[in-house]
Amino acid sequence: xxxxxxxxxxxxxxxxxxxxxxxxxxxxxxxxxxxxxxxxxxxxxxxxxxxxxxxxxxxxxxxxxxxxxxxxxxxxxxxxxxxxxxxxxxxxxxxxxxxxxxxxxxxxxxxxx
Numbered sequence: 001x002x003x004x005x006x007x008x009x010x011x012x013x014x015x016x017x018x019x020x021x022x023x024x025x026x027x028x029x030x031x032x033x034x035x036x037x038x039x040x041x042x043x044x045x046x047x048x049x050x051x052x053x054x055x056x057x058x059x060x061x062x063x064x065x066x067x068x069x070x071x072x073x074x075x076x077x078x079x080x081x082x083x084x085x086x087x088x089x090x091x092x093x094x095x096x097x098x099x100x101x102x103x104x105x106x107x108x109x110x111x112x113x
Contacts, residue, residue: 012036013036016032016035016036019035019046020032020035
């Protein structure tokens with residue numbers, strides 16, 4: 001068994017069995033024989049697709065992370081702008097109140113009495 005593991009036989013046989021279990025061919029023995037041939041086009045294509053899928057999954061992970069990061073950043077900026085606009089609104093309201101009080105100021109004659 002150690003000899004088979006050392007030389008990668010178990011890995012290849014395991015991959016063929018997994019593929020056979022997924023595809024469930026009508027004749028499993030023939031499927032096994034066909035896929036144990038070196039450089040079988042179906043196996044090469046399947047390996048390429050597995051690698052491509054793994055790469056695409058990594059890209060998806062990065063894109064999901066970027067989406068969350070950018071969404072959080074946008075949310076922070078929106079909240080900051082809302083907070084600033086509320087502060088500006090309060091300042092504008094205070095300024096408007098000061099102006100109203102200035103309009104109702106008394107004349108010099110009213111103060112003298």
